[in-house]
Amino acid sequence: xxxxxxxxxxxxxxxxxxxxxxxxxxxxxxxxxxxxxxxxxxxxxxxxxxxxxxxxxxxxxxxxxxxxxxxxxxxxxxxxxxxxxxxxxxxxxxxxxxxxxxxxxxxxxxxxxxxxxxxxxxxxxxxxxxxxxxxxxxxxxxxxxxxxxxxxxxxxxxxxxxxxxxxxxxxxxxxxxxxxxxxxxxxxxxxxxxxxxxxxxxxxxxxxxxxxxxxxxxxxxxxxxxxxxxxxxxxxxxxxxxxxxxxxxxxxxxxxxxxxxxxxxxxxxxxxxxxxxxxxxxxxxxxxxxxxxxxxxxxxxxxxxxxxxxxxxxxxxxxxxxxxxxxxxxxxxxxxxxxxxxxxxxxxxxxxxxxxxxxxxxxxxxxxxxxxxxxxxxxxxxxxxxxxxxxxxxxxxxxxxxxxxxxxxxxxxxxxxxxxxxxxxxxxxxxxxxxxxxxxxxxxxxxxxxxxxxxxxxxxxxxxxxxxxxxxxxxxxxxxxxxxxxxxxxxxxxxxxxxxxxxxxxxxxxxxxxxxxxxxxxxxxxxxxxxxxxxxxxxxxxxxxxxxxxxxxxxxxxxxxxxxxxxxxxxxxxxxxxxxxxxxxxxxxxxxxxxxxxxxxxxxxxxxxxxxxxxxxxxxxxxxxxxxxxxxxxxxxxxxxxxxxxxxx
Numbered sequence: 001x002x003x004x005x006x007x008x009x010x011x012x013x014x015x016x017x018x019x020x021x022x023x024x025x026x027x028x029x030x031x032x033x034x035x036x037x038x039x040x041x042x043x044x045x046x047x048x049x050x051x052x053x054x055x056x057x058x059x060x061x062x063x064x065x066x067x068x069x070x071x072x073x074x075x076x077x078x079x080x081x082x083x084x085x086x087x088x089x090x091x092x093x094x095x096x097x098x099x100x101x102x103x104x105x106x107x108x109x110x111x112x113x114x115x116x117x118x119x120x121x122x123x124x125x126x127x128x129x130x131x132x133x134x135x136x137x138x139x140x141x142x143x144x145x146x147x148x149x150x151x152x153x154x155x156x157x158x159x160x161x162x163x164x165x166x167x168x169x170x171x172x173x174x175x176x177x178x179x180x181x182x183x184x185x186x187x188x189x190x191x192x193x194x195x196x197x198x199x200x201x202x203x204x205x206x207x208x209x210x211x212x213x214x215x216x217x218x219x220x221x222x223x224x225x226x227x228x229x230x231x232x233x234x235x236x237x238x239x240x241x242x243x244x245x246x247x248x249x250x251x252x253x254x255x256x257x258x259x260x261x262x263x264x265x266x267x268x269x270x271x272x273x274x275x276x277x278x279x280x281x282x283x284x285x286x287x288x289x290x291x292x293x294x295x296x297x298x299x300x301x302x303x304x305x306x307x308x309x310x311x312x313x314x315x316x317x318x319x320x321x322x323x324x325x326x327x328x329x330x331x332x333x334x335x336x337x338x339x340x341x342x343x344x345x346x347x348x349x350x351x352x353x354x355x356x357x358x359x360x361x362x363x364x365x366x367x368x369x370x371x372x373x374x375x376x377x378x379x380x381x382x383x384x385x386x387x388x389x390x391x392x393x394x395x396x397x398x399x400x401x402x403x404x405x406x407x408x409x410x411x412x413x414x415x416x417x418x419x420x421x422x423x424x425x426x427x428x429x430x431x432x433x434x435x436x437x438x439x440x441x442x443x444x445x446x447x448x449x450x451x452x453x454x455x456x457x458x459x460x461x462x463x464x465x466x467x468x469x470x471x472x473x474x475x476x477x478x479x480x481x482x483x484x485x486x487x488x489x490x491x492x493x494x495x496x497x498x499x500x501x502x503x504x505x506x507x508x509x510x511x512x513x514x515x516x517x518x519x520x521x522x523x524x525x526x527x528x529x530x531x532x533x534x535x536x537x538x539x540x541x542x543x544x545x546x547x548x549x550x551x552x553x554x555x556x557x558x559x560x561x562x563x564x565x566x567x568x569x570x571x572x573x574x575x576x577x578x579x580x581x582x583x584x585x586x587x588x589x590x591x592x593x594x595x596x597x598x599x600x601x602x603x604x605x606x607x608x609x610x611x612x613x614x615x616x617x618x619x620x621x622x623x624x625x626x627x628x629x630x631x632x633x634x635x636x637x638x639x640x641x642x643x644x645x646x647x648x649x
Contacts (some may be wrong), residue, residue: 044114061235075130088114162317164308192218239261262414375418375551387498473503601621
């Protein structure tokens with residue numbers, strides 16, 4: 001999703017986003033209802049005894065309520081040695097009337113949101129079978145994370161019933177197997193509704209069949225593999241506004257963009273220009289990621305009164321149309337739908353790439369300035385808290401709000417993709433990585449490490465440190481710079497501090513801009529230590545240094561100061577250990593310091609933080625109460641002075 005999370009976190013409700021290590025620090029957003037946000041996972045291990053290859057939903061749904069009736073057929077193959085019990089999920093609010101196994105009525109038990117069907121005789125491994133479940137009832141409602149909802153648009157006045165199954169809510173409206181790694185090979189979604197309505201779903205609308213009692217059956221079929229949570233239905237008084245995209249790589253053909261917009265002339269008039277941008281987005285992403293993966297069917301939108309959108313395969317559900325919302329949800333067709341996260345721990349595969357797709361849309365279709373501003377806003381949100389990993393440990397991947405954490409899964413997830421692009425320093429290689437990833441894992445599922453392997457294979461570079469730091473690790477670095485320009489050379493040292501001890505050091509490429517009166521110079525250096533020293537020849541005078549001038553890297557605002565002179569004879573004045581956490585030992589081997597002298601310590605703003613007089617050459621100073629950072633230690637008397645830089649960890 002999702003901009004979905006936007007309705008949960010009010011501070012994110014502006015320009016809504018799609019749903020959008022174990023020491024995670026994060027802020028849980030509150031849901032709109034009082035229900036727990038912890039997913040109630042009660043799956044029997046027997047649910048993994050079979051592999052689904054086809055779903056057939058044949059349901060009755062109206063725009064006026066969430067009541068559902070009809071039947072769902074599950075076609076599957078046994079993967080266990082024997083299938084003795086068939087298990088699927090269906091909420092206990094829904095009543096099962098009967099079940100057929102291979103066309104024959106069978107007994108069953110519906111217990112705690114699971115259906116158990118004894119299989120007699122047992123079915124052998126690699127054998128196909130079918131289960132048809134007849135049911136009806138009113139699913140639970142309330143809050144964003146409801147499998148099916150009904151509401152009236154406060155702006156347009158249209159009443160809609162729509163589904164939203166991510167992450168584990170499909171069972172609230174249809175019987176299914178909620179396992180990410182088991183995509184169905186294909187699916188039919190037939191929706192019977194009042195003839196005043198239209199029903200949108202996945203795939204191609206293959207027919208509209210008249211039914212008794214002034215009803216119509218909308219027959220949607222998809223022949224692409226599909227995850228359980230991406231199957232959808234939306235029912236309302238819609239009009240069909242269809243347009244076409246024609247990516248450069250699609251020769252002599254086009255892609256249908258089928259939009260189910262509220263049956264209100266004002267609605268289409270208001271959103272038409274934004275809807276039409278979908279053509280540009282499909283063309284752009286087809287160029288960057290590879291051809292739209294479901295081009296043989298369609299892409300489309302169904303409007304519903306939700307705060308954001310949900311990327312149902314080939315038919316996104318949207319509350320409205322805007323530049324970033326529309327492109328975000330479309331990009332999920334590549335990242336999330338074609339390639340789906342293998343577990344909710346790896347939601348980055350879905351949401352990180354959709355978040356970064358917003359940046360790319362801004363860069364290619366608006367301006368670099370707009371894209372830069374957007375990335376800066378993401379960085380600021382990321383650094384509003386010190387910790388939290390993009391990867392979600394399994395024990396936290398049962399919390400909907402942690403899964404769809406805007407700061408981590410979305411913004412930081414997107415920002416580290418931007419950093420991968422920077423590390424590669426080659427856009428051709430970068431986009432080849434994304435295309436190869438789609439080619440290798442399309443129609444299937446993938447983890448963050450799967451992406452890492454494709455990245456390394458395509459680029460020939462090792463990204464182990466990068467993923468340990470930025471994907472599994474936490475926090476971000478801040479750099480303090482001390483520099484000097486002399487004799488057409490810039491001498492500077494960069495000292496790194498991190499926002500959390502979980503990741504004590506970030507090894508990374510960094511960019512620096514040397515600013516001068518007759519022109520600027522930008523350099524890139526690889527930093528792999530807490531303190532790095534550089535000697536850079538330049539042909540122009542330098543008056544200042546800017547860290548990360550193009551905002552490639554997540555990093556805090558450190559200090560940049562002009563260098564202070566240290567003694568040429570370093571043996572006569574030593575300070576150790578350096579860096580230090582608690583104490584430093586200061587040693588003077590200079591006859592001028594046999595008598596009384598003073599020691600001052602200054603922070604990077606020039607503020608005096610320590611001062612004391614001494615009359616012996618070897619002393620110990622307690623610095624444990626100082627904040628971490630760079631300090632200047634000055635030892636002096638009326639004849640001479642020495643200066644040293646120290647780092648307080």
